[in-house]
Amino acid sequence: MCGIVAAVADRNIVPVLLEGLRKLEYRGYDSAGLALIDDSGLRRLRAVGRVAELTAQVDETHAAGNTGIAHTRWATHGVPCERNAHPHISGGLAVVHNGIIENHESLRSRLKDLAYVFTSDTDTEVVAHLIAHELKTESDLLAAVRRAVAQLQGAYAIAVVREADPSRLVVAREGAPLLLGLSGNGLYAASDASALVQVTRRMVYLENGDCAELTRDGYRIARVDGTPVERPESESQLSADAIELGNYRHYMQKEIFEQPVALANTLEMLGAARSIQPGIFGAESEELLRGVRQVLIIACGTSYHAGLVARYWLESIAGVACSVEVASEYRYRDSVADPRTLVVTISQSGETADTLAALHYAKSLGMHRTLCICNVPESSLVRENSLRFITRAGPEIGVASTKAFTTQLAALYLLTLVLAKVRDRLDAEQEAGELLAMRHLPMAVSMILELEPQIREWAECFSMKQHALFLGRGRHYPIAMEGALKLKEISYIHAEAYPAGELKHGPLALVDREMPVIAVAPNDVLLEKLKSNLQEVRARGGELWVFADADSEMKESDGIHVLHLPEHYGALSALLHVVPLQLLAYHVALVRGTDVDKPRNLAKSVTVE
Ligand code: G6P
Numbered sequence: 376m377c378g379i380v381a382a383v384a385d386r387n388i389v390p391v392l393l394e395g396l397r398k399l400e401y402r403g404y405d406s407a408g409l410a411l412i413d414d415s416g417l418r419r420l421r422a423v424g425r426v427a428e429l430t431a432q433v434d435e436t437h438a439a440g441n442t443g444i445a446h447t448r449w450a451t452h453g454v455p456c457e458r459n460a461h462p463h464i465s466g467g468l469a470v471v472h473n474g475i476i477e478n479h480e481s482l483r484s485r486l487k488d489l490a491y492v493f494t495s496d497t498d499t500e501v502v503a504h505l506i507a508h509e510l511k512t513e514s515d516l517l518a519a520v521r522r523a524v525a526q527l528q529g530a531y532a533i534a535v536v537r538e539a540d541p542s543r544l545v546v547a548r549e550g551a552p553l554l555l556g557l558s559g560n561g562l563y564a565a566s567d568a569s570a571l572v573q574v575t576r577r578m579v580y581l582e583n584g585d586c587a588e589l590t591r592d593g594y595r596i597a598r599v600d601g602t603p604v605e606r607p608e609s610e611s612q613l614s615a616d617a618i619e620l621g622n623y624r625h626y627m628q629k630e631i632f633e634q635p636v637a638l639a640n641t642l643e644m645l646g647a648a649r650s651i652q653p654g655i656f657g658a659e660s661e662e663l664l665r666g667v668r669q670v671l672i673i674a675c676g677t678s679y680h681a682g683l684v685a686r687y688w689l690e691s692i693a694g695v696a697c698s699v700e701v702a703s704e705y706r707y708r709d710s711v712a713d714p715r716t717l718v719v720t721i722s723q724s725g726e727t728a729d730t731l732a733a734l735h736y737a738k739s740l741g742m743h744r745t746l747c748i749c750n751v752p753e754s755s756l757v758r759e760n761s762l763r764f765i766t767r768a769g770p771e772i773g774v775a776s777t778k779a780f781t782t783q784l785a786a787l788y789l790l791t792l793v794l795a796k797v798r799d800r801l802d803a804e805q806e807a808g809e810l811l812a813m814r815h816l817p818m819a820v821s822m823i824l825e826l827e828p829q830i831r832e833w834a835e836c837f838s839m840k841q842h843a844l845f846l847g848r849g850r851h852y853p854i855a856m857e858g859a860l861k862l863k864e865i866s867y868i869h870a871e872a873y874p875a876g877e878l879k880h881g882p883l884a885l886v887d888r889e890m891p892v893i894a895v896a897p898n899d900v901l902l903e904k905l906k907s908n909l910q911e912v913r914a915r916g917g918e919l920w921v922f923a924d925a926d927s928e929m930k931e932s933d934g935i936h937v938l939h940l941p942e943h944y945g946a947l948s949a950l951l952h953v954v955p956l957q958l959l960a961y962h963v964a965l966v967r968g969t970d971v972d973k974p975r976n977l978a979k980s981v982t983v984e
Contacts, residue, residue: 384561403978725754
């Protein structure tokens with residue numbers, strides 16, 4: 376979703392802005408733009424499409440300057456077109472914005488009455504005019520921005536430059552991510568650290584309600600009401616290599632193949648231990664987890680699917696009641712709150728607006744035992760939970776989440792074991808056995824990745840299909856859901872997942888020779904029942920593509936294709952069965968020639984509602 380990069384330095388900052396935008400491309404966008412202050416004043420360039428189009432314009436016009444703001448736009452208000460692309464301008468100042476201004480209509484009509492002329496359909500343009508209006512009675516840019524944002528409702532991260540103030544940059548955040556980058560020869564701001572590691576590792580994360588002024592010599596932060604505040608400086612651990620594509624064709628492919636390392640890193644703290652310490656979730660976790668009566672998991676997208684798998688583990692292994700909610704639904708639902716609930720939020724980015732809002736809502740209902748599982752240590756979500764577990768998947772760039780999902784599952788399995796332990800449901804022998812199984816995960820994933828050539832062959836058969844049905848049972852039903860999500864996200868084939876037992880209650884009507892049916896069929900207690908469901912498909916002429924375990928007695932026959940995973944994985948099999956489905960989606964998308972890492976209409980980090 377929209378990305379911001381801004382800079383004020385003692386050198387030409389245009390290459391930094393463009394490189395920063397390229398690093399933010401993964402968030403999803405449909406147009407890009409920048410504004411600079413150069414010797415002739417304020418200059419703006421905007422382009423629909425890729426950052427490469429904007430770069431071409433920069434090359435053509437030889438644009439250069441020491442102060443500037445840049446933006447990738449993911450359209451919310453107004454179609455993707457140059458007129459709606461950021462920056463937006465008013466009275467010699469330019470603004471870029473990530474978020475949604477909810478009261479933009481009333482502000483727009485007030486500003487129109489004041490004779491401001493609108494040239495776009497965006498909510499952002501009201502911010503530009505509002506600041507320009509405040510500058511009529513307030514000469515200080517930071518103070519004018521504070522007064523303007525005080526009138527906004529909704530979410531925003533903004534960056535502002537002004538022709539009359541060529542060495543100054545002002546930024547503000549509320550509900551959308553923004554950080555400052557500090558270096559000896561300039562100051563920077565961006566939506567995430569990946570845009571700035573090219574110039575500095577020294578970061579300052581702004582809090583909601585912070586506004587900041589940056590000059591070449593330093594910065595100051597103030598709350599919206601003007602109270603000065605200080606925020607700690609931290610050293611970003613992000614490695615520049617981790618966000619390079621290397622020898623891979625796509626980030627998604629790279630990230631699928633990074634899963635063994637991502638899992639090994641995430642589980643590193645286990646070492647060779649035979650027992651697990653509750654402290655892995657935070658210093659006070661043992662006491663906090665001991666009193667838990669139920670678990671409420673809240674997340675979106677792929678992270679939500681991780682929560683659905685965890686429900687099966689938590690109830691069967693830890694014996695704790697668990698419900699799983701889509702964040703955008705939960706935040707607006709009247710629900711019954713129990714203060715002894717452990718609220719678990721799951722998020723790759725830690726910036727998903729609905730997940731953050733749902734957490735705030737849960738807390739407002741009196742539930743203060745909160746734990747997040749997140750891949751970005753500096754994110755908003757991590758700062759807002761009492762307990763946390765950081766998955767160490769490394770930066771995930773592909774919009775379709777892969778390594779974040781499997782590392783989330785590993786974290787959720789650890790949570791299950793810890794809860795089982797504090798509830799006296801795990802003896803020492805079982806505990807050691809479970810930890811051994813977890814340590815085997817990286818190797819198990821590596822062996823599954825070797826199935827890629829066979830999966831590539833299967834993918835050829837899907838490429839002309841319009842629809843696909845995914846089936847699973849028990850904890851593999853959410854894995855079927857995740858497989859369907861992967862396929863639809865990147866190949867644009869309509870895919871649906873059903874618990875196999877529900878087949879005859881509707882979806883069977885869709886089954887014919889044209890409908891491929893993909894079954895997740897591990898060798899567990901539900902296998903015989905699943906086989907009967909698959910017979911129902913076969914009897915209607917449906918073609919089956921079955922992912923089975925090594926020891927399941929599933930045979931290939933006419934219309935039934937079977938791929939055996941290398942082993943039988945027990946309770947952890949859900950984590951492993953998703954890997955071939957990721958590969959399947961990736962190869963189908965390759966055959967169909969879609970934009971694998973940046974599928975149409977989707978964003979990686981959904982920072983607006
Ligand atoms: C977007 C991404 C998905 C992701 C979801 C939740 O839709 O495209 O890949 O699963 O957001 O994101 P989060 O960062 O909260 O896990």
